Amino acid sequence: MSGRIERSSGARTVARKLALQALYRWQLNACEWQDLVSEFATDADMPRADADYFQGLIAAITRSHAELDAALAPLIDRDPAQLDPVEHALLLIGSYELQHRPEVPFRVVINEAVTLARRFGATDGHKFVNGVLDRAARLWRVEEH
16 A cells, blocks of 8 residues: 555645646646647656646646735745746646645645755745745645744
8 A cells, every 4th residue: 555655745746847848838838738738748757657736737738827926925035937947837837736735745745846846946935935935835825833
C-alpha cells in the first residue's frame, strides 16, 4: 500500500512540474487550457505524471487565475503580472492547491513549490515562493497551522 502512495505522490510531483511548464508557456502565449493539455500530452515526462491531476490544475488555474492573483495580492509586494513567470506559475499552483485541494497538506504544497523554484526559478526565487506560500497557508489553512 505505501508503494502505491509513493508512486501516486511521485506522479503528482511530475504533474506539478509539467503544470509549471505549461503555465509558464501560457503566461507568454495565452491559449485555451485544452490546448495546453494537448500540447503537454506528448511530453516525455507525461507517462510518469498523474495526468488527471495535471489536467485539473491547468483547467482550474487558467479559468480562475484572476481570483488566485487577487488572493495572492495582499501577500506580495508587487502586482502579480510583474512577477517572474516561473515564480508566478508556482504561486498560482500553490494558491490553487492551498485553497481548493485540502487533501494535500500545506507542507507538501510549499515543499513542492520550493523544490520546483530551486530547479527552474531565479537564484533566490525559492525564498520568495516559500515566504508567500507560508503566509498564504497561515491564512487559508488555519486548522493545519
